[in-house]
Amino acid sequence: MSLEWIVKIISENWPMFLRGAGMTLYIALIGTVLGAVIGLMAGVIRTIPMPERGLKKAILKVTNVILSIYIEFFRGTPMIVQAMVIYYGSALAFNIDMNVLLAAVIVVSINTGAYMAEIVRGGIVSIDKGQFEAAQAIGMNHFQTMVNVVLPQVIRNILPATGNQFVINIKDTSVLNVISVSELYFLTKSVAGNNFRYFESFFVACMLYFVMTFIVTRILLYFERRLEGPDNYTMLSDVKQADVPAK
Amino acid sequence: MEQVIDIQHLNKSFGTHEVLKDINFSVNKGEVVSIIGSSGSGKSTLLRCINLLEKPSGGQIIYNGENILDDLHDIPAYRRKLGMVFQQFNLFNNHNVLNNCVVGQIKVLNRSKDEAEKIAMKYLKIVGMDKYINAKPKQLSGGQKQRVAIARALSMEPDVMLFDEPTSALDPEMVGEVLKVMKELAESGLTMLIVTHEMEFAKEVSDRVVFMDKGVIAEEGSPEQIFNNPKQDRTREFLKRTLKQS
Ligand SMILES: Nc1ncnc2c1ncn2[C@@H]1O[C@H](COP(=O)(O)OP(=O)(O)OP(=O)(O)O)[C@@H](O)[C@H]1O
Ligand SMILES: [Mg+2]
Numbered sequence: 331m332s333l334e335w336i337v338k339i340i341s342e343n344w345p346m347f348l349r350g351a352g353m354t355l356y357i358a359l360i361g362t363v364l365g366a367v368i369g370l371m372a373g374v375i376r377t378i379p380m381p382e383r384g385l386k387k388a389i390l391k392v393t394n395v396i397l398s399i400y401i402e403f404f405r406g407t408p409m410i411v412q413a414m415v416i417y418y419g420s421a422l423a424f425n426i427d428m429n430v431l432l433a434a435v436i437v438v439s440i441n442t443g444a445y446m447a448e449i450v451r452g453g454i455v456s457i458d459k460g461q462f463e464a465a466q467a468i469g470m471n472h473f474q475t476m477v478n479v480v481l482p483q484v485i486r487n488i489l490p491a492t493g494n495q496f497v498i499n500i501k502d503t504s505v506l507n508v509i510s511v512s513e514l515y516f517l518t519k520s521v522a523g524n525n526f527r528y529f530e531s532f533f534v535a536c537m538l539y540f541v542m543t544f545i546v547t548r549i550l551l552y553f554e555r556r557l558e559g560p561d562n563y564t565m566l567s568d569v570k571q572a573d574v575p576a577k
Numbered sequence: 578m579e580q581v582i583d584i585q586h587l588n589k590s591f592g593t594h595e596v597l598k599d600i601n602f603s604v605n606k607g608e609v610v611s612i613i614g615s616s617g618s619g620k621s622t623l624l625r626c627i628n629l630l631e632k633p634s635g636g637q638i639i640y641n642g643e644n645i646l647d648d649l650h651d652i653p654a655y656r657r658k659l660g661m662v663f664q665q666f667n668l669f670n671n672h673n674v675l676n677n678c679v680v681g682q683i684k685v686l687n688r689s690k691d692e693a694e695k696i697a698m699k700y701l702k703i704v705g706m707d708k709y710i711n712a713k714p715k716q717l718s719g720g721q722k723q724r725v726a727i728a729r730a731l732s733m734e735p736d737v738m739l740f741d742e743p744t745s746a747l748d749p750e751m752v753g754e755v756l757k758v759m760k761e762l763a764e765s766g767l768t769m770l771i772v773t774h775e776m777e778f779a780k781e782v783s784d785r786v787v788f789m790d791k792g793v794i795a796e797e798g799s800p801e802q803i804f805n806n807p808k809q810d811r812t813r814e815f816l817k818r819t820l821k822q823s
Pocket of ligand 2: 622
């Protein structure tokens, strides 16, 4: 009977499942955060206004081409293949045996970065032109404008897309089993390999994936709502007004 | 009198569309100059060329004796000396009222937070928005937003204030509160360059009025001369048209 097997598998292997789930969350989280940082940097660079001539223009052009190739390439190839190429490629190219966990984090980060770069650029472009102009008009350069005015608004706008990317990464890290990272899918495979109960073992894994994505989705929704901020402001009374501004 | 901005042979084209043609004019220290003219005559473009939000196609902009269009000029440093007030306010949506007036001072002028807040409060008080320092831009009315935008520009303590139709996006009942603030600034001796459709206001506060038509300065003179005895036919026609509307 399946149900009995499921109970038995859980009771015998729960540390293994938990370890796998933990590893999956860990890779997905680090990968998403680093990917978002890569995406933000790529987005900022790709929106620098093109200088009219000179060395700066040449450098910016070359950088933009490299970024475009990176984005197209990693969006246009499967992560499972990227994992193999990066893991075995680094061994071949630099003669190093890369730590599989490091390889996994790198693959997920640069893969996520490629998607986030486009999301961030869309976010920057959608900010009202007046915000850029007002920042420039008080003397901010491109970088100051981005950090102090544009990116805080972009980050708020792309938070749902970033959360979505995190959820996708929780699921897609399962392909990393091809480089033997001990994430949930990989460990489930070894559990099933021992008891030959493939359906029951993977059913447990399936539930764990769902619980993780479900909880993460709820948490993200909660933060999105909180970021909206309060609808009201407190008006300073005439008494307080003389003091140093309250925060 | 001491010239702050001197514009010589300024041209601006968008593609083949010539929007400004050989503009020559200057603004003296402490002077209030209004620019009037029909829609599409190039008033905003002129103002935006002055603080380089648009790059002029030709000519010179001399600021305190330096040509700021030469290649080596530090554009952000130049822009710090000019305050700009936009028709659409353009307050920073991610900052509250106080921080709108503080962020530029800290990041661009390297002022300390305390000093920046003190200066911001001084100007927010002048525009009557010091009680709203915790409000976000989306919580304010148009008139309130524009007064904060003026305080933001003033907090940078610029040499010249540029206003591009500061009341055109406002509901009629809010126009007065913004014009009142601007009038006080004009009387305080601030150098101001104002693009406006408010003829009564221009007449009242300006030291000089510039009338633009189809990308050229058609006429300039004292408010009395421009409004009471315009020399050019097109000035007369423009004034007749706008005064009839209001
Ligand atoms: N970015 C742009 N690209 C192309 N054409 C432009 C651009 N900005 C302005 N123009 C054109 O330049 C001309 C002058 O525009 P400008 O905004 O300076 O007029 P204005 O005098 O400020 O008018 P209004 O009173 O309606 O604000 C118009 O014909 C306009 O279509
Ligand atoms: Mg205009």
